Amino acid sequence: MSHQSDLIASDIQEYLHQHENKELLRFLTCGSVDDGKSTLIGRLLHDSKMIYEDQLAAIQKDNERVGNAGEELDLALLVDGLAAEREQGITIDVAYRYFSTSKRKFIIADTPGHEQYTRNMATGASTCDLAIILIDARHGVQVQTKRHSFIVSQLGIKHTIVAINKMDLVDFSEERFEEIKADYIEFSKQLDLPDIQFVPISALKGDNVVSLSESMGWYQGEPLMETLETVEIANDQNFDELRFPVQYVNRPNLDFRGYCGTLTSGVVRPGDEVTVLPSGKSSKVKSIVTFEGEIDEAFPPMAVTLTLEDEIDISRGDMLVHSNAVPDTTNRFDAMVVWMAEESLQPGRQYEVKLNTTRVAGGISHVRHRVDVNTLEQSAASTLELNEIARCEITLERAVVADDYRSHHGTGSFIIVDRLTNATVAAGMIIDDGSQNEIDLDGSLISTSDVDASARAVRLGQSAAAIVISGSDAEIRETLLFSLEKVLFERGRAVVAFDQSQLGDLKAQVAGVAALFNQAGLISLIESDASVEGAINLNTDSLAGDSAKAKLQAAVTQLQAKEII
Numbered sequence: 001m002s003h004q005s006d007l008i009a010s011d012i013q014e015y016l017h018q019h020e021n022k023e024l025l026r027f028l029t030c031g032s033v034d035d036g037k038s039t040l041i042g043r044l045l046h047d048s049k050m051i052y053e054d055q056l057a058a059i060q061k062d063n064e065r066v067g068n069a070g071e072e073l074d075l076a077l078l079v080d081g082l083a084a085e086r087e088q089g090i091t092i093d094v095a096y097r098y099f100s101t102s103k104r105k106f107i108i109a110d111t112p113g114h115e116q117y118t119r120n121m122a123t124g125a126s127t128c129d130l131a132i133i134l135i136d137a138r139h140g141v142q143v144q145t146k147r148h149s150f151i152v153s154q155l156g157i158k159h160t161i162v163a164i165n166k167m168d169l170v171d172f173s174e175e176r177f178e179e180i181k182a183d184y185i186e187f188s189k190q191l192d193l194p195d196i197q198f199v200p201i202s203a204l205k206g207d208n209v210v211s212l213s214e215s216m217g218w219y220q221g222e223p224l225m226e227t228l229e230t231v232e233i234a235n236d237q238n239f240d241e242l243r244f245p246v247q248y249v250n251r252p253n254l255d256f257r258g259y260c261g262t263l264t265s266g267v268v269r270p271g272d273e274v275t276v277l278p279s280g281k282s283s284k285v286k287s288i289v290t291f292e293g294e295i296d297e298a299f300p301p302m303a304v305t306l307t308l309e310d311e312i313d314i315s316r317g318d319m320l321v322h323s324n325a326v327p328d329t330t331n332r333f334d335a336m337v338v339w340m341a342e343e344s345l346q347p348g349r350q351y352e353v354k355l356n357t358t359r360v361a362g363g364i365s366h367v368r369h370r371v372d373v374n375t376l377e378q379s380a381a382s383t384l385e386l387n388e389i390a391r392c393e394i395t396l397e398r399a400v401v402a403d404d405y406r407s408h409h410g411t412g413s414f415i416i417v418d419r420l421t422n423a424t425v426a427a428g429m430i431i432d433d434g435s436q437n438e439i440d441l442d443g444s445l446i447s448t449s450d451v452d453a454s455a456r457a458v459r460l461g462q463s464a465a466a467i468v469i470s471g472s473d474a475e476i477r478e479t480l481l482f483s484l485e486k487v488l489f490e491r492g493r494a495v496v497a498f499d500q501s502q503l504g505d506l507k508a509q510v511a512g513v514a515a516l517f518n519q520a521g522l523i524s525l526i527e528s529d530a531s532v533e534g535a536i537n538l539n540t541d542s543l544a545g546d547s548a549k550a551k552l553q554a555a556v557t558q559l560q561a562k563e564i565i
């Protein structure tokens with residue numbers, strides 16, 4: 001079903017053509033229980049004329065029986081379809097809704113507000129372009145708001161609309177709106193949400209949902225629906241780095257050999273030089289074949305068949321990339337993992353890891369830290385229970401392309417499958433924040449001066465410490481630095497080390513980053529008497545003991561007392 005257009009009566013072919021070519025926006029709604037998700041979706045469907053008259057009549061009838069909206073029509077009844085939900089008055093499954101306006105087509109994932117349904121929420125959110133985070137104006141930013149925002153940021157959803165709902169219950173107060181907005185901005189600094197917009201609404205009464213509210217003349221922005229219709233998403237795709245995971249090798253006869261799959265990123269054209277991973281063999285694209293014939297260009301998320309100039313050995317699970325930008329392959333990487341099984345994780349146990357079209361034996365070799373999604377706090381963990389989220393190290397039997405999820409949604413995620421039961425026990429998003437590059441194989445750390453890497457690591461949810469080491473004995477400073485880097489890194493902390501030669505603007509950088517993130521991801525080795533505001537200053541001269549080892553012990557005790565390690 002779609003919005004009502006005059007074209008339906010006059011030129012149905014033209015209408016269908018227009019409809020087919022409209023851009024699709026997938027979004028999810030999330031928030032605490034009773035914030036008004038279902039009412040908002042009902043309102044969007046109702047005001048965009050997506051409700052059949054008999055459906056409307058049915059909810060009018062239900063409204064008298066179980067409606068929660070008093071005199072107003074309870075639009076949530078339209079959405080909360082499941083019987084169990086209606087009785088409990090809560091949403092328990094991910095429900096997908098479809099609607100369209102003259103400008104765009106929409107798919108809404110209506111995800112549950114209850115804590116035990118984190119995995120449903122993560123599932124519903126994983127393919128979305130935008131998230132609407134609902135906040136009840138009376139209650140402000142809640143634990144659930146934080147939890148959902150964290151998941152939205154982890155999933156790399158680029159656009160966020162914070163809809164402050166039930167404005168009618170706070171007298172449409174601008175002051176209240178600004179207060180909640182400020183709270184949210186403060187909290188979301190820790191997250192990676194690149195585009196946040198705030199809109200005050202009343203889902204029940206329709207204020208600022210499809211048209212601007214008369215009761216909130218102070219609001220300068222656009223109604224929610226207009227943002228949904230116009231937010232720029234075309235450039236969110238990664239068109240730069242080609243990733244074509246081969247799904248199927250099509251050999252109908254001896255004259256044709258085509259590789260079928262869905263382009264997850266990049267653009268490919270006939271004549272392009274491509275390399276097959278993991279074999280490393282190269283060839284040129286001969287043609288791009290689709291159901292409608294050959295085409296000159298393919299981009300995500302097109303499903304196409306590629307033929308190559310040369311007969312090279314390619315099978316399902318291989319990946320085609322451009323020869324001038326071949327990504328590294330690795331059998332060890334870090335990922336944010338959501339544990340989805342009833343039984344807890346046994347680290348080191350062999351599972352099957354499914355990345356795209358590839359299946360590789362492997363598993364979680366190490367849980368770096370668990371993240372409490374309610375508070376964003378990290379804690380040490382050796383196992384994971386249902387719905388828990390943790391940063392983990394994944395080790396596989398053979399090397400694969402391990403793209404960062406944020407830049408490669410298609411190839412940066414995976415699931416972990418139990419080999420015996422074939423059940424999915426976890427889902428993960430690969431993190432490539434450069435921190436892995438800082439350690440060599442035996443775990444020792446190579447210094448880098450990349451402040452950005454540290455800032456990124458912090459944004460990605462690693463906790464970190466800004467520690468400045470000073471003291472008159474260079475050797476002791478160095479020993480301390482080196483040992484602390486190792487300890488911190490093993491605990492999943494962001495570590496970036498500086499040396500004295502970069503001292504020039506180092507103090508400003510340390511102070512700036514420390515202030516920005518409260519505890520920033522820097523360790524620095526500084527001249528004898530340095531100290532930096534906002535950082536933990538360890539002066540080796542004042543640490544107890546004569547030997548480097550004793551001083552290290554004293555430093556560790558200090559840092560433990562501050563709960564840094």
Ligand SMILES: Nc1nc2c(ncn2[C@@H]2O[C@H](COP(=O)(O)OP(=O)(O)OP(=O)(O)O)[C@@H](O)[C@H]2O)c(=O)[nH]1
Nearest residue numbers: 034035036037038039068069090091166202203204
């Ligand atoms: N006054 C007022 N009430 C609202 C508004 N939006 C929703 N409500 C009411 O708030 C209650 C909860 O709304 P729902 O839409 O069911 O909330 P939900 O977030 O979908 O809740 P779950 O399904 O439990 O996750 C209902 O009684 C709604 O009528 C609003 O803008 N103003």
